Every structure is written in structure tokens, then in C-alpha cells.
Amino acid sequence: MFKSKVIRPFVLSSLIMAGVFAFTQSSEVRAAAFGGIIPGAGVIHVPVVNMIxxxxxxxxxxxxxxxxxxxxxxxxxxxxxxxxxxxxxxxxxxxxxxxxxxxxxxxxxxxxxxxxxxxxxxxxxxxxxxxxxxxxxxxxxxxxxxxxxxxxxxxxxxxxxxxxxxxxxxxxxxxxxxxxxxxxxxxxxxxxxxxxxxxxxxxxxxxxxxxxxxxxxxxxxxxxxxxxxxxxxxxxxx
CATH class of the missing domain: 3.90.70.10 (Cysteine proteinases)
Structure with missing residues (x-):
């Protein structure tokens, strides 16, 4: 059974930064799909360019x-x-x-x-x-x-x-x-x-x-x- 856990602020911050720097590992320009951000809007495609x-x-x-x-x-x-x-x-x-x-x-x-x-x-x-x-x-x-x-x-x-x-x-x-x-x-x-x-x-x-x-x-x-x-x-x- 899945049990919800409270994520401490510093842990959440670390996860966010880890996700940001993970983008820098590839040199390609990619399209990231974000769903559910706006109710009923479906999938929104946003171009993402990494650091390289x-x-x-x-x-x-x-x-x-x-x-x-x-x-x-x-x-x-x-x-x-x-x-x-x-x-x-x-x-x-x-x-x-x-x-x-x-x-x-x-x-x-x-x-x-x-x-x-x-x-x-x-x-x-x-x-x-x-x-x-x-x-x-x-x-x-x-x-x-x-x-x-x-x-x-x-x-x-x-x-x-x-x-x-x-x-x-x-x-x-x-x-x-x-x-x-x-x-x-x-x-x-x-x-x-x-x-x-x-x-x-x-x-x-x-x-x-x-x-x-x-x-x-x-x-x-x-x-x-x-x-x-x-x-x-x-x-x-x-």
C-alpha cells in the first residue's frame, strides 16, 4: 500500500535542483510535455534547451x-x-x-x-x-x-x-x-x-x-x- 510522506523543504529543494541539473546532461534541444498543469488543457508542449x-x-x-x-x-x-x-x-x-x-x-x-x-x-x-x-x-x-x-x-x-x-x-x-x-x-x-x-x-x-x-x-x-x-x-x- 502506498503511504504518503511529508517531504521536508530542504529535501524538496534538493530534488528540484537535481532535476534541473539532470537537464544539462544531454546536448540536444528537446520538447518537454507537461500535462495537467491547466485543468482541461490536455498536454502542453514547451521547448526546453539545456545548458550545453x-x-x-x-x-x-x-x-x-x-x-x-x-x-x-x-x-x-x-x-x-x-x-x-x-x-x-x-x-x-x-x-x-x-x-x-x-x-x-x-x-x-x-x-x-x-x-x-x-x-x-x-x-x-x-x-x-x-x-x-x-x-x-x-x-x-x-x-x-x-x-x-x-x-x-x-x-x-x-x-x-x-x-x-x-x-x-x-x-x-x-x-x-x-x-x-x-x-x-x-x-x-x-x-x-x-x-x-x-x-x-x-x-x-x-x-x-x-x-x-x-x-x-x-x-x-x-x-x-x-x-x-x-x-x-x-x-x-x-
Missing amino acids: GMHFIHVVRQRTDFSCGAASLATILKYAFGQNVDEEEVIKGLFTVSNPAEVKEVGFSMLDLKKYVDKIGLKGEGYVVTPEELEKIHIPVIVLLDLGGYKHFVVLEKTGTKHVYLADPALGNRIMPKEQFLKDWNKIVFAVFGKGFEPHSVLLTPPEPPSALKLLHGILPNTKVSPVHFGFDQANYF
Whole structure:
């Protein structure tokens, strides 16, 4: 026979938090069905995005240790140009313009990214940029960071006075102190121009990093042009 028990407040609290963090174990976006919340309403379907999924909203995740450049480029092509591409497709394309043996040793280079972008009908350019000019750039760009000797491509979405917003193919959406970014960055940005660019791309309004509180309450982040229009000029070419 079932016997009802009184659940103490601290036990109930523990169960609630355990349930919240259980959501974070899967990286998939799921639909949760809640029934009986409103009498007579039947089953109500509410989309639920877990913590890992929230980190990678509008970010193409890298699946290999050498594909941060491919995933970063796929992020820009998908979310700034509206192209239906994924990391695998970009990797295959990059291999057609690069040396596969070198790629497996050191990853794709910025020159490889440029060759591929030019091949698909867009224009890719590298620029030497000063720290003061960063805030004047009005499009998402790819930058190379030196993280303790590990070279890593990420998408620079937005630059503030004290922080920069990154779409990191390995870690997802993150905010980095500007001072640290300037130490790790090689002062070069890679920009993509061409037909199809979306001036109001979601990459230009990056979400704040997710938190357990946001997850608990179901709060989700809002989601042919001259280079001069985006803050670049001829003096920046390298």
C-alpha cells in the first residue's frame, strides 16, 4: 500500500535542483510535455534547451581537433549569410584548397579559409587591425588566439570597452575580458564579404552566457557590400 510522506523543504529543494541539473546532461534541444498543469488543457508542449545547448546557440560546434577554423567559418556562413552549411561541408571544401597532410598536423590556415571563401563566390580578406579599431568593426570576423601555445580560431562577434563576445567552436558563446583577448590575439582579423550578408545577423547581438537560473526559468537568449561600410579601409589589407 502506498503511504504518503511529508517531504521536508530542504529535501524538496534538493530534488528540484537535481532535476534541473539532470537537464544539462544531454546536448540536444528537446520538447518537454507537461500535462495537467491547466485543468482541461490536455498536454502542453514547451521547448526546453539545456545548458550545453544554450552555450552553442548560433555557434557551429567543432567535431575534430583541427577544425576550429572550419567551424568558425561555417558559423559565419550559416548565421551571417543564411547558407545551409555545416562543419562537415566546409571541411570537405577546405580540403580541396589545402594540403591535407599539413591540415592534420596544424589545422587549416587563414589562407585556406580565404581560398575556400573565394571559391564559393564570396570574398575573404585578412586585415591587420589595431586594438583601437576593433570597436569600429560592424561584422562578425574570425580571429586567431594563442591559448597557452594552442592556436585556436574563434568568431569575434562584438567588441565592448572591457569585454569581447566570442562564438567559440569549442566552448560556445562566451565573454572574454578585452585585456586578455588583446594578449592572446595576433592582431589580424579575417572578414567575409559578398551577396547574402545579413546586416541584422544574430551574430551581431550575441547572447549573454547561460546560467542555471536562466535554465530553471526557461529564459532563452534573443536570438554586395564595400568593406569600408564595415569599418575597414585599404590601409588595413595585408
